[in-house]
Every structure is written in structure tokens, then in C-alpha cells.
Amino acid sequence: MTTHVDVDEYRAAHGDRRLLADIAAGAYRPEEFAAISLNELTLQVDTSEGYRPGTAEIAAFARAGQRRNRGTRADVSGP
Structure with missing residues (x-):
């Protein structure tokens, strides 16, 4: 910043x-x-322990989760 x-x-x-x-x-x-609040699905990515996924990795995770769990919330944690 x-x-x-x-x-x-x-x-x-x-x-x-x-x-x-x-x-x-x-x-x-x-x-x-x-934090801002939107009336939309969100995805929180926990980077507190050094996990730094790229946009493509996050998008792939979200697409896979969307196919499995329509309408649920998913949180991403490091490997």
C-alpha cells in the first residue's frame, strides 16, 4: 500500500x-x-500461514465447489 x-x-x-x-x-x-458486505456469494482465502494461491487456482477451486455444492459457502485453507 x-x-x-x-x-x-x-x-x-x-x-x-x-x-x-x-x-x-x-x-x-x-x-x-x-469488511464490505455484499449480497453475493463470497470466498474467503486464509493466507495467514503463507498460503498464496494465484487467481487461477482460486477460480478453479470455486468452479469445482460450485459444481459439488450449489449455493453453499466454501472457505479455502492452505494445503
Whole structure:
């Protein structure tokens, strides 16, 4: 984020400058983060232990799960 804030005009919608300023000032409170909410199926990919799937791998997983479990939610964990 810090490398893109000044060069990517599309990052302006994310409020990166304010977030970076809050972090620098010690005012950032991660417990107040609110994820966006969409009335659509979602897929959460757990990358907390170093798992870094590419878009193609995630899409293949989602397509396979869609064929098996129409309308259910799936979470992806590392291998």
C-alpha cells in the first residue's frame, strides 16, 4: 500500500493516505475495521500461514465447489 498510494490513482478510493497517517500517529484501531458486505456469494482465502494461491487456482477451486455444492459457502485453507 505504501508504494502504491502515490502512483496508483485508483487507490484513492481506499483511503490509504488517511490509514497511513492514522498508523503513523498511533490512531489506527484494527478492531474497528469493517469488511464490505455484499449480497453475493463470497470466498474467503486464509493466507495467514503463507498460503498464496494465484487467481487461477482460486477460480478453479470455486468452479469445482460450485459444481459439488450449489449455493453453499466454501472457505479455502492452505494445503
